[in-house]
Amino acid sequence: MSKLGILPPDTRTPEDLLRGEREENERIAGEAVQDRFAPEGAIHDNLRNYRVRLGFTKQQMAEILGVTPRTYYAYEEGHRAVPTPAIAHLAILTGGDLNEIILGRPAPRSGRAAQVAIDEAIVVLRFLAVKYPDMSMEDRYKVARLHALEDLDGLPRMHPDIIRDFVKIVTRCKLHPEDLPAPPFHEDYGDDQEGWERDMAEWQRIVDEDFPTGEKND
Structure with a gap:
């Protein structure tokens, strides 16, 4: 500003003005993204x-x-x-x-993405109710949450085999006793008696947790 209080002429070209406006908009947008997605803390x-x-x-x-x-x-x-x-x-x-x-805060989700997630969860829960009537509601919700969180890398999300895989992750062998591994074979351990006993105890723990009555489902 001059001593007389008159602003000096603006010598910027229209291209300069457009570039400056674009840079300012990009700065504002960048700050908005930072505020929305940056961590709130370590x-x-x-x-x-x-x-x-x-x-x-x-x-x-x-x-x-x-x-x-x-x-x-x-x-x-x-x-x-x-x-x-x-x-x-x-x-x-x-x-x-x-x-x-x-x-440190939930991720914002678009209304469409949220609706798709809700629709998929409903389908998964209905599938579980029909195919696994004995499954607890807690485990059904765990399967639905796992299904919603997992990136399937292009695999068909709603395919029954995909949902069954999540069931096996959550319930291990309880609802799929055919997947129970065979007990550790003693001869495979040679002289490592301690290793065999450790793995045998772990195998028995899985059996006791998944089949507390000692009976496997057909």
């Missing part, structure tokens, strides 16, 4: 906040993830990276949103 902080929101203790979270309490404490303190499979496992078992655990 993943270990988000993990802690997620646990607190669920009302779980650190010991309970360690049990859910299948790790030692010491390992889980290291996750929350940021001393160890949280493995991606562990995050997915936590989301499936707690019915949470992966983005909430990773970013």
